[in-house]
Amino acid sequence: MAIVKLSATERRRLSVFFTCLSLAIIAWIFTTLSDPLPYKVKKVLTFKNAPQKRAFHSLQPDTVDATIQGNGWQMLFSRFNSDNKPLVVDLRSLETRNYVVIDSTQLKLMNMGKDPANRVSSIDPDTLYFDFSNRLIKKVPVQLTMGVSYQKQFAVSGNIIVRPAYVTVSGPIERLKEITSWKTDSLKFSNVNETINTRISLKPSNEGNLNVYPRSVQAIIPVDEFTEKTLEIPVKLINNNNYYNVKVFPQKIKVTFTTSLSRYADIDEDLFEAVADLNLWRDKDYTALPVKLIHMPPFCKVVRISPANIDFYIKK
Structure with missing residues (x-):
């Protein structure tokens, strides 16, 4: 096989050529990735201002395709983006109709407080449809979730008090038939040697058509x-x-x-x-x-x- 022998001058010229080619490719990549480039990510929806007199459930999944108006760099690193907060949808229009259009007002609400690099320009689907049923109000007992440890020779010395002992849940009749109690967030204390008197939040509803009131209760655990x-x-x-x-x-x-x-x-x-x-x-x-x-x-x-x-x- 013939071996091409290059002189020192030719090797230097070839080295300069490849260096220039590499720099040109890198510059092209940087330029391309810096250009505006919309990209899609999966986003979870959450709702606010739900109708008080109409129970409903969404007819589409709570995950949508959101278009981010960013650039190539943001698209490249989107999977490492820490912005995984749900998108907020205002449901006030459901008082008079059974759908919500994701218009400029809704997009402004979704982008409130977001970094400009993570702002949503549109979602797919851009119209959300809902099914309605009669709304029921029901009182259920609060179930306190505890993870408490005590010092040696200390323990619960009386009845645990939860105020209020019952919370009001409103939503579709069929869904409320399944609810017999409502849990709190986990109450966690360690090495306890005195009575616990604190407020604890209730578990939030994962369903937009279920409302719980109040959202927190007082827990008193007598310890002696x-x-x-x-x-x-x-x-x-x-x-x-x-x-x-x-x-x-x-x-x-x-x-x-x-x-x-x-x-x-x-x-x-x-x-x-x-x-x-x-x-x-x-x-x-x-x-x-x-x-x-x-x-x-x-x-x-x-x-x-x-x-x-x-x-x-x-x-x-």
């Missing part, structure tokens, strides 16, 4: 330090249907439990009820009866019962 207490509780015999003369030993058991410091002095044996079931002897030949607590104060936790089983004898 817990300690152990021991009481002697009398044992009551149950299911003595034949009225046997039964003696149990011991007649009282010791119950050790945890309770909050604020309620420590108020808790006595009258708040507990312990029973032993004579049916276990009659039906299953038990020779000792296990003790069961059927009543105890709320937010108390049993540590141990001593003894857990009692002896008995029957006089015939």
Whole structure:
């Protein structure tokens, strides 16, 4: 194979040629990418000013093709763009008709606060159609979503209060039949050692035809330090249907439990009820009866019962 040998001058000229060619290509790319170039991206729609007297649902997906009036550089880096906020559509016109046209007023609302490089020039489809049905108002209980951890020896010491306990949901009748409660955002605290009193937002509706009021509630979680207490509780015999003369030993058991410091002095044996079931002897030949607590104060936790089983004898 013939090998072309170039002189030093020819190699220098060839190097200059390729350098100039590379610079020309780079300059062309920069120029081309800097020219105006509309491009399309997927955008999610969200709605505001929904009709208060008309329930509706959208007849098209909530994702549309939005045309951005940018340039080649913006199109090239659009997938890395952090502007993933939904586009806002004003639904005031649905009070008198069943469609919304994406006109200059709607586009101005969509572009409000946006960087000029991310402004929308049009969307496809440019007309949004809606289906209407009768609107219903329903009250449902608030479901508090919690992720709370406590310091050692601290815990919930009373009923958790949510104000208001119920929220008003309005929307299509068929949709409201499926809703039995409404969750809050997750309430997150760690290492808690005192009562929590805070406001927490409700989960937002993902459907434009559902409205929830109010949008936040007050949550009160009573928290107190817990300690152990021991009481002697009398044992009551149950299911003595034949009225046997039964003696149990011991007649009282010791119950050790945890309770909050604020309620420590108020808790006595009258708040507990312990029973032993004579049916276990009659039906299953038990020779000792296990003790069961059927009543105890709320937010108390049993540590141990001593003894857990009692002896008995029957006089015939």
